[in-house]
Amino acid sequence: MLDELRPRLLELLPGARQDTVEVWMQDQPHLYHFPCEAGSDAEGLFAPAQDRILLTSGLEDTERVLAHELVHATLDASWRTLPGTLEEGLC
Numbered sequence: 001m002l003d004e005l006r007p008r009l010l011e012l013l014p015g016a017r018q019d020t021v022e023v024w025m026q027d028q029p030h031l032y033h034f035p036c037e038a039g040s041d042a043e044g045l046f047a048p049a050q051d052r053i054l055l056t057s058g059l060e061d062t063e064r065v066l067a068h069e070l071v072h073a074t075l076d077a078s079w080r081t082l083p084g085t086l087e088e089g090l091c
Contacts, residue, residue: 029054
């Protein structure tokens, strides 16, 4: 899915970062051994420091969640001026 979605996204999103990103499937997306409450019900997360997308295993619509998190992962610094709600809407 990543190999199919990424090129389409890069065509559509001006200023997209070309960096590679890893995708991990987990029972519940989290970065640390002791996950915090934030994101505990999330279907997916983007961890920018690790360039990693974390997705919940067995999602009903994995492609939709991967596409959403992939937009987060490819937004470059020029998009950082957006308020969070607009960034979420874009993703």
